[in-house]
Amino acid sequence: MEDQGHDCNELQKLRKLVAKLAMEIDAKNMRLFYMEEKYDQLSTALKSMAMDKRKLQQDHAREIERLQSVILNSEKTKLELDNQRKEVELRAKEVDEREIQIKSKHEKLDSLMRELEEGGDELQSLESLNQTLISKERTTNVELQDARKALIRTLQGINDVEADIRIKRMGEVQIKPFRDACLKKSSAGDWQMRASTICSSWQDILGNASWHPFKNRVVNGKLQEVIDEDDGKLKELRGGWGEEAYEVVIKALMELNDYNPSGRFVVSELWNYKEGRRASLKEAIEYLVQRWTAKSMKRKRSQAQTQNTTAV
Template structure:
């Protein structure tokens, strides 16, 4: 904006040159010098901005590498238990428990044991089909957001036939898959804070692991 304003002043001065040539020439030199300084400053800022962008990309890449390494290395250590705070969550994988619980109400015990996992696997396969994309774009607080399309025929039928719990399990997996792997539509592992139901930070997972290691050492001694 400052450069634009200076360029405007320069044009005005040029128009006045014939009337007050000496004064105009002096003023023009001053404005031209100031303009050159501003352009130089802008160039320095652009270079700094580019350097910061590169540095940020490198940092983000290193953080993602660290998360991936933790997920691979600690897959067995961070198991999901009754009192687990942190662990590995498979984003986009449907929770089988709602299917098991609902089938227990609908079928005899032996049949329910088969039907629950069977239906869960069936819907997991449907999630992997990229041509099925039950989302819609809505405008929320000035931003466009992609949300589950409640009018989707398959989802409506699912809710009517199997109830809210199974519908919630399927749509939760859909949203996770759409967020974590919208192009490939397969399950992605993530470090997870099960207490707060969110993605875990590297700091809290590492702190949790170190705390467990100290506890294990004390028990051995």
């Protein structure tokens, strides 16, 4: 019986121990559960803190970029302002220089006005002299033109084809190329009359002011009037009567365009055939004087020879 009682006591102790251990296990489980909850909370908080940290880092990086941009823009703005300041200073300097120039010009103008006021009579005298000179120049030009016309009339009466100074009929078509062309085409019949008729026909064509075989072309940077080689009449002339006939017609046309573009009729001109240019009044007078002197000496020699013959 004692053994049974002893066993019962042991069993109760074991039960109490098991119950105590169970309670301790439950308490530990509760603490473990609490710690797991705390861990989860801390883990969530750490994750949130990490996200906040990354966000702060991104915000910080963006702010640094913004500050760098602000600094860069500030430097650009500073440079622009510095350039504007220099430009304003330069313009101010130019304005000052311009003001000095204007002031100097005003002073010169005032001085000139005073001189003009003081020399009013002299100015009127100079104006009168200027008008007199202009009038004399016009009179001289008229006299020179009259003298040139008189020389032309005089030389027209002299038939000296060897002289350097002769009359040239500007705008007159030369007949020789047409004679040569007619002779080549047919030596039979009155080819000379035919050449004369064709030459006269082209002279009439040149005199027609409505015919204008020219076109505008830029030559050496300037707009000039040149011969239109595609003109129908000129193409017909070149094809029918040859290059030489074409050249003499073109030459006469250019002379008319230079000497008488409005009237388109032949104009007599003093001409230096030796140098191929318009002769001056001096050259024409010298030629007439030399011709008169030569004729005078020839006449004197002839008279002397006659006298010697009579005396013998």
